[in-house]
Amino acid sequence: MKETEISKHTISVLVDNEAGVLARVIGLFSGRGYNIESLTVAEVDASSHQSRITVVTSGTPMVIEQIKAQLSRLVPVHKVSDLTLAGPCVERELALVKVIASGEKRVESLRIADIFKARAVDATNSSFVFEIIGSPEKIDAFIKLMEPLGLSETSRTGVAAISRGTLTM
Amino acid sequence: MAERILSGSEVVLQALVDQGVEVVFGYPGGAVLPLYDEIFKQNRIRHILVRHEQAAVHAAEGYARSTGKVGVVLVTSGPGATNAVTGLTDALMDSIPVVCLTGQVPTHLIGNDAFQEADTTGITRPCTKHNYLVKDSAKLARTMHEAFHVASSGRPGPVVIDLPKDILVAKAPYLEPSQVQHRTYNPVVKGDRRQIEEALELLASAKKPILYCGGGVINSGSQACKVLTEFTRLTGVPITLTLMGLGAYPASDKQYLGMLGMHGTYEANMAMHDCDVMIAVGARFDDRVTGNLDFFSPGSQKVQIDIDQSSINKNVPVDIGIVGDVGHVLEDMMKIWKAKQHKIEAKALDSWWDEIEGWRGKHCLSYKQPKDIIKPQHVIRRLHALTRDRKTYITTDVGQHQMWAAQHFGFEHPHEWMTSGGLGTMGYGMPAALGVQVAHPDATVVCFTGDASIMMNIQECATLTQYRLPVKTVILNNRYMGMVRQWQQLLHGSRYSESYSESLPDFVKLSEAFGFTGMTCNNAADLDDALTKMLEIDGPVILDVAVDDKENCYPMIPSGKPHNEMLLGAETTGDEAIDSDEGMVLV
Numbered sequence: 001m002k003e004t005e006i007s008k009h010t011i012s013v014l015v016d017n018e019a020g021v022l023a024r025v026i027g028l029f030s031g032r033g034y035n036i037e038s039l040t041v042a043e044v045d046a047s048s049h050q051s052r053i054t055v056v057t058s059g060t061p062m063v064i065e066q067i068k069a070q071l072s073r074l075v076p077v078h079k080v081s082d083l084t085l086a087g088p089c090v091e092r093e094l095a096l097v098k099v100i101a102s103g104e105k106r107v108e109s110l111r112i113a114d115i116f117k118a119r120a121v122d123a124t125n126s127s128f129v130f131e132i133i134g135s136p137e138k139i140d141a142f143i144k145l146m147e148p149l150g151l152s153e154t155s156r157t158g159v160a161a162i163s164r165g166t167l168t169m
Numbered sequence: 170m171a172e173r174i175l176s177g178s179e180v181v182l183q184a185l186v187d188q189g190v191e192v193v194f195g196y197p198g199g200a201v202l203p204l205y206d207e208i209f210k211q212n213r214i215r216h217i218l219v220r221h222e223q224a225a226v227h228a229a230e231g232y233a234r235s236t237g238k239v240g241v242v243l244v245t246s247g248p249g250a251t252n253a254v255t256g257l258t259d260a261l262m263d264s265i266p267v268v269c270l271t272g273q274v275p276t277h278l279i280g281n282d283a284f285q286e287a288d289t290t291g292i293t294r295p296c297t298k299h300n301y302l303v304k305d306s307a308k309l310a311r312t313m314h315e316a317f318h319v320a321s322s323g324r325p326g327p328v329v330i331d332l333p334k335d336i337l338v339a340k341a342p343y344l345e346p347s348q349v350q351h352r353t354y355n356p357v358v359k360g361d362r363r364q365i366e367e368a369l370e371l372l373a374s375a376k377k378p379i380l381y382c383g384g385g386v387i388n389s390g391s392q393a394c395k396v397l398t399e400f401t402r403l404t405g406v407p408i409t410l411t412l413m414g415l416g417a418y419p420a421s422d423k424q425y426l427g428m429l430g431m432h433g434t435y436e437a438n439m440a441m442h443d444c445d446v447m448i449a450v451g452a453r454f455d456d457r458v459t460g461n462l463d464f465f466s467p468g469s470q471k472v473q474i475d476i477d478q479s480s481i482n483k484n485v486p487v488d489i490g491i492v493g494d495v496g497h498v499l500e501d502m503m504k505i506w507k508a509k510q511h512k513i514e515a516k517a518l519d520s521w522w523d524e525i526e527g528w529r530g531k532h533c534l535s536y537k538q539p540k541d542i543i544k545p546q547h548v549i550r551r552l553h554a555l556t557r558d559r560k561t562y563i564t565t566d567v568g569q570h571q572m573w574a575a576q577h578f579g580f581e582h583p584h585e586w587m588t589s590g591g592l593g594t595m596g597y598g599m600p601a602a603l604g605v606q607v608a609h610p611d612a613t614v615v616c617f618t619g620d621a622s623i624m625m626n627i628q629e630c631a632t633l634t635q636y637r638l639p640v641k642t643v644i645l646n647n648r649y650m651g652m653v654r655q656w657q658q659l660l661h662g663s664r665y666s667e668s669y670s671e672s673l674p675d676f677v678k679l680s681e682a683f684g685f686t687g688m689t690c691n692n693a694a695d696l697d698d699a700l701t702k703m704l705e706i707d708g709p710v711i712l713d714v715a716v717d718d719k720e721n722c723y724p725m726i727p728s729g730k731p732h733n734e735m736l737l738g739a740e741t742t743g744d745e746a747i748d749s750d751e752g753m754v755l756v
């Protein structure tokens with residue numbers, strides 16, 4: 001890869017679930033001028049109080065290496081793994097998409113939701129809330145199609161990711 | 170083992186004792202009164218009362234850097250903590266181990282904008298290596314011990330422990346340091362053997378090698394400096410040190426090229442530019458060192474050894490990056506170099522040294538000392554000459570005088586030079602000297618300062634008096650913020666905007682007002698006498714030396730320029746304006 005080429009990386013970080021840990025990670029990105037495209041966090045192991053943070057970021061290979069090194073040296077960080085480099089991985093995101101429409105547009109939105117395997121989790125006479133799960137690209141595509149059909153609000157979780165196969169962090 | 174139940178304050182004090190702490194630099198206030206009460210009741214830990222919390226941190230830094238131990242600070246909540254922020258940032262930039270205890274409002278008031286409440290962990294998160302807010306008494310002892318571990322291991326740095334007042338009062342179990350295990354923070358100290366071998370093969374094949382070493386070697390300890398010296402002599406390679414690395418290798422040695430970087434020597438910078446193999450040891454390729462990155466040492470293969478993975482490949486991509494404690498790695502390098510009977514080809518090395526001698530021939534640090542007006546460089550050189558037989562520690566403030574001290578005072582040993590390198594904090598010098606003198610009561614401690622910098626922590630004169638700390642403060646008084654004036658002269662058409670030191674105090678009267686000796690020196694003929702007298706006085710002294718106010722600090726690599734475009738300065742070329750617009754936007 002060229003030194004100046006910017007690429008997108010999904011990085012998983014296992015941290016102690018303690019006060020301020022998310023602020024440390026976010027502060028590191030903002031303080032050093034790194035880019036955050038998406039960030040998710042939740043406790044994944046209650047017994048050991050560990051949370052998993054998934055950050056989607058982009059940068060040159062040198063910047064990505066820096067990001068990982070900087071994350072690794074934070075005291076509450078146990079492990080940092082670059083899923084993009086580690087091999088194939090599954091990336092999933094959930095979005096809730098509100099469409100307010102009537103008539104033909106309303107019908108069309110339902111049809112598209114069906115194609116995307118999105119579920120209507122709320123409905124009124126003039127609106128739907130669709131739940132869609134998939135790769136960020138799939139969700140982007142879905143939202144784009146909903147735009148002319150009365151898209152009024154979206155809420156996205158950000159990416160959760162994990163390696164395929166037997167590989168673990 | 171039965172748990173010992175103590176008060177929170179007792180736990181803190183006991184932990185300090187068990188961590189081998191002898192001195193705390195601090196300043197009291199409401200939130201830390203229980204701790205001060207505890208300090209009052211015991212005599213195992215000495216408390217030095219500074220006159221401003223920033224100075225407490227600098228004093229702890231001076232103490233830490235001159236001893237290799239952790240410096241400890243104690244300040245109150247709110248303004249006490251915010252005043253400490255500059256010192257903490259300074260310690261972070263220069264990798265100095267400091268533990269700073271800050272008071273906090275009681276836990277039930279946190280978040281209520283209580284009196285003297287500040288979000289201390291929020292404010293200090295980016296300027297500490299790590300910080301803690303203790304909200305649970307059960308975690309107090311563990312946190313104390315962990316803080317010392319984090320501050321002093323790996324790449325050292327400042328750690329804050331924010332202590333709510335109720336936690337200081339409540340009962341808490343005490344744990345010994347040995348009962349505490351560190352869950353995540355266990356830095357690698359041994360370097361990768363294969364990488365070390367590769368690095369040595371590269372070095373052995375070099376025609377124009379150089380060792381570029383920094384503060385990491387000093388942090389690794391005296392033993393690391395000793396091994397570095399042996400390795401350098403064994404291989405015959407030229408060595409240059411960063412501002413933070415001065416003293417890691419004896420300045421008087423013939424293999425030493427002097428400091429490198431913006432105000433480094435011509436020979437060091439030219440050798441960095443032209444080398445074919447560079448071994449960076451505990452140095453972080455700071456912009457003050459590299460100059461313009463696009464032209465930095467273009468033809469070299471680079472090896473970097475650092476305890477901090479994030480220092481490797483940060484600014485300059487290297488061919489081999491070895492993560493580990495430089496002391497350990499250097500020991501391994503010595504062993505393997507000997508075992509494999511490596512040797513750099515003598516002919517190549519000789520002609521490299523010939524080239525270096527040519528650069529040395531420029532005598533880039535030379536100056537002419539007239540009969541009367543005192544050249545600032547001369548003050549440094551004379552003091553160096555007059556203190557050769559004493560154990561001497563030097564601290565500085567920030568500006569031209571700092572660079573002159575770095576260039577002209579030959580440091581032979583590690584831990585004897587304290588300066589604010591990364592942050593460039595004016596006001597560092599006197600409190601740092603205070604901390605050094607506390608650690609080494611019988612040594613000579615000299616603070617070189619400027620007429621502007623000294624005003625930034627001048628209140629510490631009172632601390633010197635109170636504890637009879639015989640710090641010798643030498644003001645290189647050019648009646649300017651000299652370094653600012655120099656940049657204005659070179660880059661801003663000599664428009665000296667706000668850089669003149671107006672209304673300076675009478676430093677003799679000021680010293681006397683604080684209860685110690687003040688002296689002046691205005692003529693080169695009197696300089697040695699003044700310095701000698703100052704050194705002989707048994708107590709603090711401020712010596713105000715009137716120096717040439719036109720003198721600029723050379724050589725200089727202007728910002729944005731490569732190493733081989735150094736300005737050699739007045740002696741050779743005169744003060745020339747730097748014809749560059751880019752220069753103006755750079756720092």
Ligand SMILES: Cc1ncc(C[n+]2csc(CCOP(=O)(O)OP(=O)(O)O)c2C)c(N)n1
Nearest residue numbers: 568569570595619620621622649650651652
């Ligand atoms: C706290 C702080 N404020 C501002 C600066 C910017 N600065 C760098 S050098 C300097 C002038 C220092 O003047 P002086 O102490 O007289 O030293 P000289 O350069 O004259 O030797 C200033 C203002 C700084 N480094 N630190």
Ligand SMILES: [Mg+2]
Nearest residue numbers: 619620649651
């Ligand atoms: Mg000055």
